[in-house]
Amino acid sequence: MYFWYACKEALGVARVVAAMIALSIILLLGVLDWDDCLSEILAWDTLAWFVVLEWAWPATSTVVAIGVVLIIIRCLWRKYSINKLKFFWKNNQTRQNVEASLRNYGPYxxxxxxxxxxxxxxxxxxxxxxxxxxxxxxxxxxxxxxxxxxxxxxxxxxxxxxxxxxxxxxxxxxxxxxxxxxxxxxxxxxxxxxxxxMPNGSLEKFIFDENPQNNDPHCKWGWKMLYQISLGIARGLEYLHRGCNTRILHFDIKPHNILLDEHFSPKISDFGLARVCTREESIISMLGARGTAGYIAPEVLCRNFGRVSQKSDVYSYGMMVLEMVGGRKNVNVGAKRRTWIEETMDEEDEVKVKKMIIVSLWCIQTDPLKRPAMSEVIEMLEGSLDSLQVPPKPFLSSPPRSQADTTTLIT
The missing domain is CATH 3.30.200.20 (Phosphorylase Kinase; domain 1)
Known part of the structure; x- marks a missing residue:
């Protein structure tokens, strides 16, 4: 008799616990609203309420709490494991890509x-x-x-x-x-x-130096040295475009990336943005712009101006030569041109400077097809001034700021 009573009570408790769990799940899933659940709860008898308050509810809440904690731990573990797996996979994939690329480029x-x-x-x-x-x-x-x-x-x-x-x-x-x-x-x-x-550092510190020292070779050599540097850079670029087994486009020609050795011979450096392609490739496809503001060719920023090619390096070269002549950054339109070097200019220097200006203006033409190749740049710099024609004004050029600023060395 007592055995059947105990079984009956145990079955009642189990039913109450199951009902509580079911109602909790139904409530969470939104199948019933709270008013419906409340009416079901009010229909329970006194024994059911006693069991719920004394045993069923604490047990159910404990089970639910443990379940929630386990779910949170599981989610955090999965997130950490996936992120960690992605991190190691990405690093491993990057390493494999670099090693494969180094092997594919052949012996060094x-x-x-x-x-x-x-x-x-x-x-x-x-x-x-x-x-x-x-x-x-x-x-x-x-x-x-x-x-x-x-x-x-x-x-x-x-x-x-x-x-x-x-x-x-x-x-x-x-x-x-x-x-x-x-x-x-x-x-x-x-x-x-x-x-x-390179003991003399970059070209940048010489052409933008506002207070050159009297014993500075740059101040002593003046325009002759700047002319030789511009010619050396042109020869280096011509070699990259046509002299190598593969065509190399630099895409970041600027004074900071031109190093000077002990004899002030220029060296093109920093090939981080370069593109290596075959000699037969004349047009380069790129997803985004690359380079430094003030030296980027228009077609690199917007394909409506033309196709990206070695002429993009020609544009950067022209902008750099203009900075060498003017002694200021092209993006700094409010700065005055440095005049200390003009005091030592002779007739020979004036010819060299005029050639540098004319060549640079040809190089920065908006239409890439109108720009000369680097081999033609070398010919113009080494040739006669009388054979050079002044190019048309670039479409993207800035208007003159004043009458005094329109004065030029080209007469």
Whole structure:
């Protein structure tokens, strides 16, 4: 008799617990609203309420709480595991892409260093500069004590494209006006490039220097040196466009990326945005713009101006030569042109400056088809001034600010 009573009570408790759980689920799913659930609860007898208050409700709430906690833990675990898996997969995929690209570009004449070797050859206190992709340090090779500049990359664009461009482009070149890549380091996120050290730094600090020293070779040589530098850069670009086994488009020609050796011979550097293509390719397809404001060709920003090609580098070269002549950045239209160098200008210098101006104006024509090739630029710089024609005014040129500013050296 007591056994059947106990079974009956246990069955009642189980029914109440099941009812509570069912009503909770129904309420959460929105099948019944709260008023319907309340009417069902009010229909229970005293024993049911006693069981609910004393045992069923605490048990149900405990089960629900444990379930919620387990669900939260499960969601967090899945999210962490998926993100972690994606992170490692992305890094592994990037490493495989870089290694495959390095293999596909064939054997190199440059050495691959370990990151430990890079740390040994550099001194963190001897920092030469800071760029968009990393820091540059002065170093020394342990083999022969040769001075080098080590560019340690702190971030890479996309799937390692910037690093691949640097190694693939420079390692295929050999020209007096192209910076020499001596080696590179690639160990996952630890990436570095080892160049020849250029004691005179970049061209930027010379043409934008407002207070040159009297003993500065730039001040002493004046326009002759600027003319030779512009000619050397033109020869380097002509080599990249036509002299290599592959055509290399730089896409970031500017004074900051022109290094000067001990004899002030220019070296084109920083090939992070470069494109390597076959010699037969004359038109380049790109998804987005690349370059630096003030030097980017119009067709790189908007395809309505024409197709992207080596003529885009010609435009950047022309803008840079204008800065060399004017002594100020082209984007800084409010700055005055530097006049200290004009005091030492002779007739020969005036001829060189006129040729630089005419050539640069041809290079910055809005229509890429009207711009000369770099081989033609060299011919114009080395040729006679009388054979040069003044080009038409570029479509995107700025209006003169005053009558005094319209005065030009071209007569």
């Amino acid at each position: 004449l440059v050495r691959r260093y370990s990151y430990l070797d890079v740390k040994k050859m550099t001194n963190s206190s001897d920092k030469l500069g800071q760029g968009g992709y990393g820091s540059v340090y002065k170093g020394k090779l342990h083999d022969d004590g040769h001075l080098v500049a080590v560019k340690v990359l702190n971030k890479s664009k996309g799937n390692g494209e910037e690093f691949i461009n640097q190694v693939a482009a420079i390692s295929r070149t050999s020209h007096v006006n192209i910076v020499s890549l001596l080696g590179f380091c690639y160990e996952g996120k630890k990436r570095a490039l080892v160049y020849d050290f």
